[in-house]
Amino acid sequence: MSSISRIDIEELDSDVRIREELGVDSLMAMEIVATCEKHLDICIDEGQLYDVETIGDFERLIVTIYNEKHGSKN
Numbered sequence: 234m235s236s237i238s239r240i241d242i243e244e245l246d247s248d249v250r251i252r253e254e255l256g257v258d259s260l261m262a263m264e265i266v267a268t269c270e271k272h273l274d275i276c277i278d279e280g281q282l283y284d285v286e287t288i289g290d291f292e293r294l295i296v297t298i299y300n301e302k303h304g305s306k307n
Contacts, residue, residue, distance in 0.1 A: 247289030269295055275302055 251257045257265070266277050275298045285291045 245288055247287060247292065249288050250286055251288060251291065252286070273299055275299055 245255075249255060251262070262282070266282070269275065270277055273295065275295070277294070277298060281294060281298070285294055
């Protein structure tokens with residue numbers, strides 16, 4: 234997310250609001266999603282993104298999808 238939003242990684246914590254604070258627009262969001270899908274071998278349904286507001290929300294979604302596909306390591 235840091236490379237796409239051009240925000241220093243040090244400024245990214247779980248409470249940062251993706252749209253409002255980082256200025257991530259829909260095109261940037263789709264680029265972030267595509268990058269995660271490619272690197273993690275997952276598929277993120279667009280409907281799953283509606284409730285994502287913060288970096289923490291996005292992280293939890295990604296972990297859930299990853300664990301559903303690849304099995305939880307817990």
